[in-house]
Amino acid sequence: MNELIEILVQFGGDKGGGPGNVAVRFLLPTFFWCALTGVAFRQWRRTSENKDLYVGIAASMGMARELLMFTAEYGAWRNMVPFEFMYNYYPPLEHAATMLSCIFIGYAFLNYQLKCRRFSRLFVVGATTITLMLYVVTAVAWHDFQARNAGAPFGTFWGDMVFRTTASVFMGLVLGTFIHAAARGKKVSTALMCGFTFLFLDEFLMIINLLSNERHIDIYAPIRHNLHIWAIPQFLWTYWADLSKRMCEAEQVIKSVFNLSPGMLCLIDFEGAFRVVSPASSQVLGIPPEELTGRRLTEFGFEVRRDGNLSFVSEDGIMEPLQFEKKYLPANGPGRWLHWNLQPVAKENIFYAVVSDVTEQKALAEELLEERNKLDAIISCLGDGLSIQDTDYRIVYQNQIHKNMLGDHVGEYCYRGYGSDARVCPDCPVADAFLDLQVHHAVRTVKQGDDAKYVEIAASPLKDGSGAVIGAIELVRDITARKEAEEEIRRLNSDLERRVTERTARLTEACRELESFSFSVSHDLRSPLRSICGYSEQLLEDYGENLDDQGRLYVENILNGGRRMAQIIEAMLDFSTISRNELHRENVDLSELAVVVMAELRLSDPERMVSFTISKGLVVNGDARLLRSVMENLFGNAWKYSGNVPHSCIEFGKMEEGGASVFFVRDNGAGFDMAHSGKLFAPFQRLHLEREFPGNGIGLATVQRIIQRHGGRIWAESAPARGATFYFTL
Secondary structure (H helix, E strand, C coil), X not given: CHHHHHHHHHHHCCCCCCHHHHHHHHHHHHHHHHHHHHHHHHHHHHHCCHHHHHHHHHHHHHHXXXXXXXXXXXXXXXXXXXXXXXXXXXXXXXXXXXXXXXXXXHHHHHHHHHCCHHHHHHHHHHHHHHHHHHHHHHHHHHHHHHHHCCCCCXXXXXXXXXXXXXXXXXXXXXXXXXXXXXXXXXXXXXXXXXXXXXXXXXXXXXXXXXXXXXXXXXXXXXHHHXXXXXXXXXXXXXXXXXXXXXXXXXXXXXXXXXXXCCCEEEEEECCCEEEEECCCHHHHCCCCHHHHCCCEXXXXXXXXXXXXXXXXXXXXXXXXXXXXXXXXXXXXXXXXXXXXXXXXXXXXXXXXXXXEECHHHHHHHHHHHHHHHHHHHHHHHCCCEEEEEECCCEEXXXXXHHHHHHCCCCCCEHHHHCCCCCCCCCCCHHHHHHHHCCCEEXXXXXXXXXXXXXXXXXXXXXXXXXXXXXXXXXXXXXXXXXXXXXXHHHHHHHHHHHHHXXXXXXXXXXXXXXXXXXXXXXXXXXXXXXXXXXXXXXHHHHHHHHCCHHHHHHHHHHHHHHHHHHHHHHHHHHHHHHCCCCCCEEEEEHHHHHHHHHHHHHHHCCCCCEEEEECCCCEEXXXXXXXXXXXXXXXXXXXXXXXXXXXXXXXXXXXXXXXXXXXXEEECCCCCCHHHHHHCXXXXXXXXXXXXXXXXXXXXXXXXXXXXXXXXXXXXXECCCCCEEEEECC
């Protein structure tokens, strides 16, 4: 044991302050701290990472603490530092400096190894605050203790125990954090944990020494001093090992970039010789890197001066980064455009160069330029004004027509350039296009000198390749001529409406007069017609026996003609009132009307064998009285024109055509020739002789008038001796 203590004394010194003791205790740790400080700050300057900065600052504080203690104790031994300072002020200051150096080295490596920023920040703030408060309190209390206990050492003062205990708690907290992290599987350096263990044991042994009234100080002192000395190389080793690992990883990254870069990376000296070349040279220049190394840029069209340096190397040695494009013409194959990016390092007379093949980019740029020229030509040929605005409503482009309409305002805000407003117009179509990404239109009035022009504006959002809105395109069209034409059309329409109203009024009056005339004529004809018919009947009754057969035939013809004339007059009156009477619309069951009309027809000629087929449930909306007239006329015609057929068939039904309901009445009677269908619905126009099928020729005209009043139409299909089908819609 005594031999071991002697060895530790030689390394770490005993409790005294001799020169050997001081030199080993303080200068050796200073050397270690200085090495860690230099390495950390150099790495921080390279990477600008905060974790390296924190290690450098902590190491600087440790070095400052060792230099402070060396200066004080060595100066006291040489009588260069007053005894009063060493006795009255140095002990609290030395303890506070020791604690602060330990706190900051703990904070630095908590950030460096574990990256636990929140805990480390709370630790350094709390521990530093406690240390400074403890220093202030003990510094004041130490003077009071000296006044009461003259000549007593600091180890007998309670402040020494408090400092040691607090320092051991702080180091134990840091050490416990690393042990907990390692237990959870995080990678923690063993050397780092050894370093903080040494610092913890340094303070812990001092606490034991104080509790034993320094009876074993000859044993504890050299052990403590060696623990403190050899804790620092553990931190240095941890940092250096991690730094070496980071440098190896960075080197691997650099090698990967060098080997995988699509551009040719190379080192070129000022004389133009390739020193180092990446594998991409095979793709960029078509030359393998081993063949390109040692060759000179003069082979690629570069010139050199008389001094042997490249022509673009300045003679004064002051160089700026260079970027240029140069066409390379290989011996075999087409020419290539190469982009040269040269970064000079004047101290080494070398360029760091990146060479890229931009042949495709040049071709694409030429195609884009050609397309732009085409687009410019198209825009120039447009008859409309076109402008482009960014998302801040700043005008970035106007074609010449747009400038002629609204003036040249490129670079200005649209609301200021066009309207001299302070903000965007409330009904701006460009703003609306930005909001919903749709095309918006607006009509504006623009003043040009003393004249006012109407312009139509169409605004559409402009998007980039990712779909983000980067502006808007505004198309402006001069619609003054169109507006004037629209105004002229409105004027003509107004005049036309007035004239139509006037003519309609005159036509209505004429129709009213015609109806009145027709009614008067019909009424006036009825009286003499009744006389003719009455006297003819009286003649047959009273003098029929005196007349021969020919005379009676003449009187009967007169009577039949009068009766037929009366029917025609009655039909004319009914026909004239169809257009005049108001429609009373209601739901009308056409199937029921057809059944009623069928029954009436059967009663008129019970001996006829006619087959009726009537679809059920055919309900429409219309005037019941008029629709009954339609059914009576259509069914009456079918009954009449199928009278010569042995087995007559009459059908009423409905079909769908173009989404509309089409009703029909079909028979298998005489039919008619479609070549004469134009006369079918004209009043008093007949397609058959009176002696074949009697009638007054007004029925179908009446049906057509009723159908038209209901907003529908009627038509027929037929062939001679094949029956007829009448279709109508409502």
